[in-house]
Amino acid sequence: MKNCPVCKQLLETAELGGRARLLCASCDFVHWDNPKPVTATLVPMDDGLVLVRRKYEPFTGYWCLPGGFIESAEHPAESAAREVFEETGLNIELNRLLEASAPGHGINVVILFYLAKPASGQLVAGDDASEVQVFHAGSLPPKIAFELHRQMIARYFASKGSLEL
Ligand SMILES: [Zn+2]
The missing domain is CATH 2.20.70 (Ubiquitin Ligase Nedd4; Chain: W;)
Structure with missing residues (x-):
C-alpha cells in the first residue's frame, strides 16, 4: 500500500x-x-485425509488442506465448513478448533486449523481446487503447500488418527 x-x-x-x-x-x-484469518480443515476419510490440489497461485498444482479466507463478518467455523464444501463437495460436521497459528516469514495470516468429519456429499473438486483426493500416511503427495499445513498433516498421521494432536 x-x-x-x-x-x-x-x-x-x-x-x-x-x-x-x-x-x-x-x-x-x-x-x-493486521493479519488475515484463514481456515484449514482436517477431514479424515477412509483412514486418510482429504487434500485438495490448488488451481491458482500461489503454489498452483500443490496439494493442501481445504480452506481459505474468512469472508466479511463470517464465523470462522462456518467459513471452514463453507470452504470444505466448495473445494471438496463434502458437507462436514466440525469436531473442534485444533490450533490457531501464524506462519511468520512475512506471511501475514493467522491459520485456524479445524478438525471435522464428513457428514454427507461426494468428493468433487470445486472452486479453487482442481482435484480432491484422500491421501494416506505412506503415500502423501510430494508437493504439499504451506509449511504449517505440512506440519499439521504430519502431526495428524503421527497421532495415527487418534486425533490427539
Ligand atoms: Zn489520508
Whole structure:
C-alpha cells in the first residue's frame, strides 16, 4: 500500500504504538496491516485425509488442506465448513478448533486449523481446487503447500488418527 485509501495522499512511515507503520499525514488513516484469518480443515476419510490440489497461485498444482479466507463478518467455523464444501463437495460436521497459528516469514495470516468429519456429499473438486483426493500416511503427495499445513498433516498421521494432536 503506497497511497492513503481515504485521501490518496502518499503514506509515510512513522512509529506508532512501538512499531513502524504506514500512516497518512493529512488524515487519520493508519495502515495497521493486521493479519488475515484463514481456515484449514482436517477431514479424515477412509483412514486418510482429504487434500485438495490448488488451481491458482500461489503454489498452483500443490496439494493442501481445504480452506481459505474468512469472508466479511463470517464465523470462522462456518467459513471452514463453507470452504470444505466448495473445494471438496463434502458437507462436514466440525469436531473442534485444533490450533490457531501464524506462519511468520512475512506471511501475514493467522491459520485456524479445524478438525471435522464428513457428514454427507461426494468428493468433487470445486472452486479453487482442481482435484480432491484422500491421501494416506505412506503415500502423501510430494508437493504439499504451506509449511504449517505440512506440519499439521504430519502431526495428524503421527497421532495415527487418534486425533490427539
Ligand atoms: Zn489520508
